[in-house]
Amino acid sequence: MSTLTAPASTTAPSAPKKVRASRQDERHRRGVARWFVLSAAVVVALVILAPFVIMVLNALKSPQEYSQDGPLSLPSHLYLDGVVNFWERTEFPVKLWNSFFISGVVAVLGTLLSLLNAYAIGVGRIKGRLWIVTLFLLANMLPQEALIYPLFDMAQKVGLSNSPWSVIIIFTVIQSAFGTYLLASVLGTFPPALLEAAALDGAGRWRILWRVVFPIVRPTLGVLMIFFFIWTWNEFFIPLVMLTTGDTQTVPIALASLQGDRMMDAPTTNAGALISLLPALVFFLIFQRTLTRGVTAGSVK
Amino acid sequence: MTAQVEVRPETGPEARPVSRQRRRRRPAWVPYLPYLIPGAVAFVVVIGYPFVTNVYISLFSWRGGMSPLQWVGLGNYAELMQDTAFWTSFTNSVAMIAAMVVAPTLIGLVLAAVLFDYLGRRFGGRVAAVLRATYYLPQILPVAVAGVLWNWILNSQTGALNVILRGLGVDSPPNWLGDTSTALPTVAAVLVWVQIGYPVVIFMSALQRVDPELYEAAELDGAGWWRRFRAITLPQIRPETFVVTLTCTVAALKVFGPIYVLTRGGPESSTLVPSYYSYLNFFDKSKVGYGAAVATVLTLVIIVVAVVILGLQNRAQRREEEGR
Numbered sequence: 049m050s051t052l053t054a055p056a057s058t059t060a061p062s063a064p065k066k067v068r069a070s071r072q073d074e075r076h077r078r079g080v081a082r083w084f085v086l087s088a089a090v091v092v093a094l095v096i097l098a099p100f101v102i103m104v105l106n107a108l109k110s111p112q113e114y115s116q117d118g119p120l121s122l123p124s125h126l127y128l129d130g131v132v133n134f135w136e137r138t139e140f141p142v143k144l145w146n147s148f149f150i151s152g153v154v155a156v157l158g159t160l161l162s163l164l165n166a167y168a169i170g171v172g173r174i175k176g177r178l179w180i181v182t183l184f185l186l187a188n189m190l191p192q193e194a195l196i197y198p199l200f201d202m203a204q205k206v207g208l209s210n211s212p213w214s215v216i217i218i219f220t221v222i223q224s225a226f227g228t229y230l231l232a233s234v235l236g237t238f239p240p241a242l243l244e245a246a247a248l249d250g251a252g253r254w255r256i257l258w259r260v261v262f263p264i265v266r267p268t269l270g271v272l273m274i275f276f277f278i279w280t281w282n283e284f285f286i287p288l289v290m291l292t293t294g295d296t297q298t299v300p301i302a303l304a305s306l307q308g309d310r311m312m313d314a315p316t317t318n319a320g321a322l323i324s325l326l327p328a329l330v331f332f333l334i335f336q337r338t339l340t341r342g343v344t345a346g347s348v349k
Numbered sequence: 350m351t352a353q354v355e356v357r358p359e360t361g362p363e364a365r366p367v368s369r370q371r372r373r374r375r376p377a378w379v380p381y382l383p384y385l386i387p388g389a390v391a392f393v394v395v396i397g398y399p400f401v402t403n404v405y406i407s408l409f410s411w412r413g414g415m416s417p418l419q420w421v422g423l424g425n426y427a428e429l430m431q432d433t434a435f436w437t438s439f440t441n442s443v444a445m446i447a448a449m450v451v452a453p454t455l456i457g458l459v460l461a462a463v464l465f466d467y468l469g470r471r472f473g474g475r476v477a478a479v480l481r482a483t484y485y486l487p488q489i490l491p492v493a494v495a496g497v498l499w500n501w502i503l504n505s506q507t508g509a510l511n512v513i514l515r516g517l518g519v520d521s522p523p524n525w526l527g528d529t530s531t532a533l534p535t536v537a538a539v540l541v542w543v544q545i546g547y548p549v550v551i552f553m554s555a556l557q558r559v560d561p562e563l564y565e566a567a568e569l570d571g572a573g574w575w576r577r578f579r580a581i582t583l584p585q586i587r588p589e590t591f592v593v594t595l596t597c598t599v600a601a602l603k604v605f606g607p608i609y610v611l612t613r614g615g616p617e618s619s620t621l622v623p624s625y626y627s628y629l630n631f632f633d634k635s636k637v638g639y640g641a642a643v644a645t646v647l648t649l650v651i652i653v654v655a656v657v658i659l660g661l662q663n664r665a666q667r668r669e670e671e672g673r
Binding site: 082085086089090092093096097099100102103106118119120161164165167168169171172173174175180183184186187189190191192193194195196197198199202217218220221222224225228253257278281282284285288289299300301303304307314317318320321324325328329332336 | 376377378380381382384387394395396399400403413463464468476480482483484486489490491492493494496497498500501502509516542545546599605606609623624627628631632641647648651652655
């Protein structure tokens, strides 16, 4: 990385003076070059799409046809045994509900916790807040392996082993560590005039939080909720360790645990991958606009 | 920072209703403390206590569960230094950084700049948006799903890739994930595919911030695309480059899911990474103290790397401010 940015930083201030009309630019203006660049970008897109295409083609193709015509042929008829097979073997509705329940509760609780923390840090300007935010940020960077064994032990001691609630509690805290960091900086710039006006009207801190602050930061909270939902949905390590039986497992764990199974032929594997990514895809398509805005929000410091 | 805290109460919501005497005794931020209590308690229970306990466990030889803990002091750490698997796992982390940070950031920079500054202007924003969404697609699917899909595609006998290769006349296509010489590069390639969309999306949104007049002026002055890329694009989006580098480096050091579903660290530890090694010790080899030591070292490495990157960022920022 440094090799790329370093020369740029030295040339940046003086560059515009030094540049002269280059022949390269003329070439870009011509019609042919732009088509060439476009097709290069499209080729990259096709390479990225290829595994998805192969997945869809082979999820709906019979094993006989696969061994005969290979992975690139269109299925001659719709073969749904793979889908059915995966659906029944994993008891997919159960996993789907587990994933929804865990991710949904984490999204709500994590956002709520982030808001409370950020209210104290950003609006209340608690002493030592820089340290608190740094601590939360560090917590977000911790490898989950450095927490898992004690958490596993604790869950067993309080009777939450193999319970979705153990995963919910853990992810509520982990996600809210990031949420607090983000929201605290947003609330740090909250217009003081609004707070003062509300205080003059006799509103207490609790009322101000819900009647003044909450309505204004609601769009940001929405982005956070979507993020928490998708992140929790995609989580792998902690659910893998904490949820040990089929009736509590989430979608990604169910799919991964079927791996290496001798019954997993090509259509079943591909159908499993296809079905497992559909919820994420649907979610992404619904919230695409909010999300791209959210990715931006996360990057602005 | 403290100065701000002292000045602030005058303008805070508390300032007027509270009498001057009470204000002196109790700063305005104190009543906000209760709002931090749920977060603080949850943080201590779920992150603080387990983390400290993990470090404590790393000082013992322990088989887990009900078995007795046996004090070994820094014994586990001394053993780590002699452990080739441990060193392999951290060497492989370098490959993970290449695959999840270096390659995606470099490729992402070029793709974002081409989409924004070139294709976006010549073919319209729609084309750029569709391409961007395509690049981002692998980012939305759960890592486990990506891993299972690729695991099948790369299977040496029945996988799609080798079936295609055989169809093209390649007699013995490589056993991508099953051969010690190809496993790591193959995993790395899959991770590039997974990661690429993230920098593209971040960089493109960063470019939206850049004043278009800068590009126009440079173009009028005759600056070619490459020139504009180096003189305008790169310096303008440096903050985002740091954010991407930081978050992706931390993610690369922590990577677990893809390794678990693709190779389980094999063959012969050729794709072993620290997080998976620690998991192995915890739940497979029942060497809990040892696994805790691996996790503790990994944590330290991550914190050091993060601090270094943040330090570089601050220095770059300062130099930029001085330059102006």
